[in-house]
Amino acid sequence: MHIPDGILPLPVTLGGYAASMTICWLCIRAINKREDPRADIPKAALLTAAFFVASLIHIPIPPASVHLVLNGLLGALLGVFAFPAILIGLFLQAVMFGHGGLTTLGVNGVILGLPALAAAGVFHCRSRGVADPPSPRRTTVFGFLAGFTGIAFSVLLFALILLTSLPAHLSAAAERSAILALGLAHVPLAVLEGLLTGLLAGFLLRVHPVILDGV
């Protein structure tokens, strides 16, 4: 779900940077309002590095294999830190492996970062309307929803931005079918990430529940 360099026209890449910078500025403003804004930086950075490394794990889905994206889980655990963390991860991926791109960094930040913030909202709903701490089952279910939301929303944004910005004419019917095909092709990945995020949230609740309170 990384859009590489060279595909998108200039207005879209600049628009992506403007949108990413605005969202990032809002996140950093929220972080700076904390009593000690620096306190959670090492925690967020190390979790980002852990996510970066975990995303290198490949899962075989015959006939190919997919790698984990984990933006839903990143949102659930990092909250407002998730967006800057994703931008940093994308920059490092572009520089170190050539995944994604430099001109498309802003657009890719929106594609993966906005769904991460949405997933954070979904995951934090698990405590709403519950007097006691959320049960393991509730945590697992909301973990699934966060992981699924992260991927499903990202695929939707990716397909919309890519297909409407290609430098060649696509008919409306072809565009609709391509979006549908891309969406359907990613359903197994979204379910897989949802299941994995749910299981992982359940595991973290048993082993170290504080981590689920976010940073």
Place this chain on the structure above:
Amino acid sequence: MIAPSISVSPDSPFVHRWDPRLKLIGLLLLAFTFSFVSNLRVLPVMIALTLTVVAMSRYPLDLLLRRLRYPSLVILGLIIVLPLISGFTPLVEWGGLTVTREGLQAALLVATRFFCIVTLAAVLLGTTPLLRTVKAMQALGLPYVMADMALLVVRYLEVLSADLRRMRIAMRLRGHVEQRRPWRNLRTLAWLTGSLILRGYERSQGVYNAMRLRGYGHAPVRPGEFTATRVDLLALAAVCAAAGLLIWLELTL
């Protein structure tokens, strides 16, 4: 794991010694100008400009080809599909598939822009150590929250990848076999990822305490780590002129 960057010495080519702040500005300026190009007649100038930078940098060709290998696979699919799904003037029809003129032109444009931008990025960023690039971004105004996070992420990527390698070896030694059906492995994968995240989380407490003891958050940021010479500024001016030339050609040709 971290992509190799070339060591910098006083005898290195100028591209290696160029002030990283100006190098970043120059790279972004050229990359965005390349994104602006949509006239096929401007593409040869863009390619010539990219090759000039590669030649000036004396960046090892095998390293460059290695850096281009993975991104090329990603773009290949789009280049193959584009002439078949877009455009309206048929050029070739074969077995129910129609290759269109507009689709072919779009594929050529996308491929050229992609290779020029990725090559420039590989050469310009590959000739500066990654940590120095992050510090240059901080000097250009990157918020401290992001700069500190980026520096720590780079620092701990190697440590956590080594952790993951060790954990997977330990799993295999205990009899774990990776299945072709992912759902059979899912719980194990979730716990593996969870353990990795926990290691990172627990390590972060120690890292933060150690950083506080060394004055993190109190010591002023070192000013003047980067100084631009007249040659550095002239090089940026040359990049601006090249970008201006491309824009002029795009608008007039």
